[in-house]
Amino acid sequence: MTKEVHRAKDGAKTPGGGVVAEIYYLDGEGEPVEKDRAVRVVIRELDENGDLVSETFGMVDRS
Numbered sequence: 001m002t003k004e005v006h007r008a009k010d011g012a013k014t015p016g017g018g019v020v021a022e023i024y025y026l027d028g029e030g031e032p033v034e035k036d037r038a039v040r041v042v043i044r045e046l047d048e049n050g051d052l053v054s055e056t057f058g059m060v061d062r063s
Helices: none
Strands: 003-007 020-026 040-046 052-059
Antiparallel strands (some): 003 020, 020 040
16 A cells, blocks of 8 residues: 655644644556555544545546
């Protein structure tokens, strides 16, 4: 499975109010896949303690 981790810089926050965003890539069945094969994503935003503050589900536009 591909997971990307993005950290907010210089005291900034992620859109959901966290300091770290993890992006997970999934296929049409919800199974983990590599980024280039993904049709869905889950974006989890975490605070300074690693606690979940926001979770967003989305579709990948391949057009």
